Amino acid sequence: MVTRVIIIEDDQTIRxxxxxxxNLSDGLKMVNSYASYEEAEPYLVSDFPDVILLxxxxxxxNGLDAISRIKKKYPxxxxxxxxxxxxxxxxxxxxxxxxxGYLTKNTxxxxxxESITEVLQGGGPLSANVAKMVIQSFRKNSQSPLxxxxxxxxxxIAEGKSRTRIASELFIDKETVKTHIKNxxxxxxxxxxxEALRIARQDKLI
Amino acid sequence: MVTRVIIIEDDQTIRxxxxxxxNLSDGLKMVNSYASYEEAEPYLVSDFPDVILLxxxxxxxNGLDAISRIKKKYPxxxxxxxxxxxxxxxxxxxxxxxxxGYLTKNTxxxxxxESITEVLQGGGPLSANVAKMVIQSFRKNSQSPLxxxxxxxxxxIAEGKSRTRIASELFIDKETVKTHIKNxxxxxxxxxxxEALRIARQDKLI
DNA sequence: GCACAAATCCCCCTAAGCGGGTGATTACTC
DNA sequence: GAGTAATCACCCGCTTAGGGGGATTTGTGC
Numbered sequence: 001m002v003t004r005v006i007i008i009e010d011d012q013t014i015r016x017x018x019x020x021x022x023n024l025s026d027g028l029k030m031v032n033s034y035a036s037y038e039e040a041e042p043y044l045v046s047d048f049p050d051v052i053l054l055x056x057x058x059x060x061x062n063g064l065d066a067i068s069r070i071k072k073k074y075p076x077x078x079x080x081x082x083x084x085x086x087x088x089x090x091x092x093x094x095x096x097x098x099x100x101g102y103l104t105k106n107t108x109x110x111x112x113x114e115s116i117t118e119v120l121q122g123g124g125p126l127s128a129n130v131a132k133m134v135i136q137s138f139r140k141n142s143q144s145p146l147x148x149x150x151x152x153x154x155x156x157i158a159e160g161k162s163r164t165r166i167a168s169e170l171f172i173d174k175e176t177v178k179t180h181i182k183n184x185x186x187x188x189x190x191x192x193x194x195e196a197l198r199i200a201r202q203d204k205l206i
Numbered sequence: 207m208v209t210r211v212i213i214i215e216d217d218q219t220i221r222x223x224x225x226x227x228x229n230l231s232d233g234l235k236m237v238n239s240y241a242s243y244e245e246a247e248p249y250l251v252s253d254f255p256d257v258i259l260l261x262x263x264x265x266x267x268n269g270l271d272a273i274s275r276i277k278k279k280y281p282x283x284x285x286x287x288x289x290x291x292x293x294x295x296x297x298x299x300x301x302x303x304x305x306x307g308y309l310t311k312n313t314x315x316x317x318x319x320e321s322i323t324e325v326l327q328g329g330g331p332l333s334a335n336v337a338k339m340v341i342q343s344f345r346k347n348s349q350s351p352l353x354x355x356x357x358x359x360x361x362x363i364a365e366g367k368s369r370t371r372i373a374s375e376l377f378i379d380k381e382t383v384k385t386h387i388k389n390x391x392x393x394x395x396x397x398x399x400x401e402a403l404r405i406a407r408q409d410k411l412i
Numbered sequence: 413g414c415a416c417a418a419a420t421c422c423c424c425c426t427a428a429g430c431g432g433g434t435g436a437t438t439a440c441t442c
Numbered sequence: 443g444a445g446t447a448a449t450c451a452c453c454c455g456c457t458t459a460g461g462g463g464g465a466t467t468t469g470t471g472c
Contacts, residue, residue, distance in 0.1 A: 026232070147418060162458065176420050182461080183418090191460075353447055368429065382449050386433075389447090397431070415472085422465070429458075437449075 003120060006047050007033045008040045008066065009055040009082060018053060018082075018112070025113045037066040044074045051116055053103075056083045056094065067097040078119045145187045146200075153180045155206050157193055209326060212409045213239045213259040214246045214272065215288060224259060224288075224318070243272040257322055259309075262289045262300065273303040284325045350409075351393045357375045361412050364403055383396045 005022050007030065009015045015033045022030040030048050034040035038060050053071060056063035067079055081094045081102035084111055094102065100119045103112060146154065156166035163181070167174045188199045200206045211228050213236065215221045221239045228236040238253050240246035244266050258276060262269035273285055287300045287308035300308065305324045309318060350357060362372035369387070373380045391397055394405045406412045 023462080149419065164458080172419085173421055175422065178460090180418095181422075181459090185460090306468065346467080370429080379446085379450055381451060384430085385450075387430090391431085399430080413472105415470100417468100417470085419468080420466075422463100424463070425461080427459085430456080432455090433453075434451100435453095436451075439449100440446085441446080442444090 001027075002029045003027055003050045003116070004029055004031045005051045005053065005116065006031055006040065006049040007053040007082075008035075008037055008058065008063075009033070009053065010035050010057075010059055011055075014055075014082070021112055022116070027171075028116065037061040037069070041069070041073070044070065044077075048126065049074075049077050050120060052077045052079045053082055054079050054099070056081055064097060066092060067094060067099055068101065071098045080115060080119060111178055146184060150180050150184050150187075153177060154184055154196065154200055157181070158197055158200070158206055207233075208220055208235045209233055209322070209400075210235055210237045210254055211257045211259065211322065212237055212246065212253050212255040213240070213288075214241075214264065214269075215259065215261040216241050216242055216265055217261075220261075220288070228322070243267040243269075243275070247275070247279070248308050250276065250283075255280075255283050256326060258283045258285045259288055260285050260305070261320065262287055269302060269365045270303060273300060275306055277304045277397065286321060286325060332372075352390060355392075355411065356390050359383060360390055360402065360406055363387070363399055364406070364412055 005028055007015055007018050007022075009018070012035070015035070019030040019033055021029045031049065032040075032043060034043075038058055053061050054066055054070075061069070063081065063083075070077060072080060075100065079094075079099040081099045083102060094134075101115055103115055152170065153166055156169070161169070163174050163177045167177045170177070184196060188196050190196045190199055197206075211234055213221055213224050213228075215224070218241070221241070225236040225239055228234045237255065238246075238249060240249075242265055260269050260272055260276075261362060264272065267275070269287065269289075276283060276285060284306040285300075285304065287305050289308060307321055309321055352360065358376065359372055362375070367375070369380055369383045373383045376383070394402050396402045396405055403412075
């Protein structure tokens with residue numbers, strides 16, 4: 001039996017990337033891909049998908065609304081949310097609307113396939129397990145000693161960006177970035193990028 | 207049918223890494239692992255391997271000698287060479303002795319599994335195909351405008367090492383490294399690490 | 413209102429890394 | 443003897459990363 005997957009995602013590169021990945025896996029087949037929910041809706045039934053990869057930030061009908069509509073029109077499909085922003089509200093909403101899981105768009109490829117097969121086997125819609133995992137994975141934001149801005153900057157550092165680059169991407173001055181970094185180092189009691197990243201990863205701050 | 211794999215490799219980390227990888231794949235099973243050929247020899251027949259992953263730089267009996275012995279004692283096995291140094295002589299010798307393929311130890315994991323299954327299906331010992339691929343992949347060293355030392359240093363840069371680190375690893379002065387880099391840039395007609403790496407990869411110089 | 417945290421920015425400094433330039437010596441090959 | 447490879451020594455400017463010292467604005471809570 002082949003697991004039929006479709007993707008609804010406006011970014012062509014991400015769409016193609018996921019298609020490539022899914023088709024690489026034995027037992028998984030990307031039967032179709034769409035840039036919007038409107039485009040996908042007429043084919044939902046004929047595509048006969050087991051799993052739908054659904055972008056939350058969609059043009060037109062957004063991902064959250066799309067979940068409700070899919071659940072109504074084609075309740076058999078497991079929905080996995082794709083998102084760039086790890087926004088708690090949206091992900092919890094999505095899960096409560098019937099999504100089975102979520103993936104960040106930069107999730108390592110191995111995890112992506114793993115998640116698809118996991119969703120198929122175990123969890124029905126909004127399994128307690130998934131909800132728990134989500135809470136777990138968001139533990140970081142809750143009890144972190146770092147402020148939002150500081151976390152954001154530390155994530156930039158984790159991606160190997162320079163202070164200058166982080167500054168321009170956040171539309172703030174280099175000096176501000178520097179101050180934040182100094183504060184981060186002070187809070188984590190370290191004095192280098194490497195140590196800060198080590199502690200942050202260990203304590204799941206990022 | 208399960209493909210039986212064994213590995214002969216003195217580095218424990220690499221051994222465990224490959225074992226993990228191989229066992230992850232459906233249809234592949236790592237039946238045993240050994241730190242030297244001497245250790246492996248008594249079990250060659252009982253292990254009944256389809257594929258042997260063999261380190262070239264082995265303590266005691268080295269990989270090249272091991273190939274001959276394996277071919278004599280247990281000719282059915284396909285031998286895949288593991289090596290850190292992409293040394294033409296050794297790899298050609300290995301292939302002429304009856305190895306079916308080779309892998310660099312930092313080959314991406316997807317390629318490793320791919321190579322094992324490829325070797326099983328297609329090429330007998332020293333297939334013309336493999337030889338051609340090897341020659342292809344070594345095209346770099348032959349018609350490269352860069353000297354050996356320059357290539358070596360460029361590879362260091364490709365691994366993200368600083369000039370100082372490259373210098374200490376090659377037991378030469380930082381200034382020497384700098385001069386080499388300047389010469390590399392001049393030969394490749396570029397003015398930065400990034401450009402140099404781009405050109406070098408494009409022209410398969412590294 | 414006052415304290416505090418968060419976020420923004422401004423200086424000072426040192427050290428290291430990178431790139432460009434201009435030399436040099438040794439040694440080996442054609 | 444010309445050329446190349448490999449080694450090293452200075453000059454310069456620029457960027458990045460830290461450490462240190464300030465400052466302001468905005469909001470939230472007591």
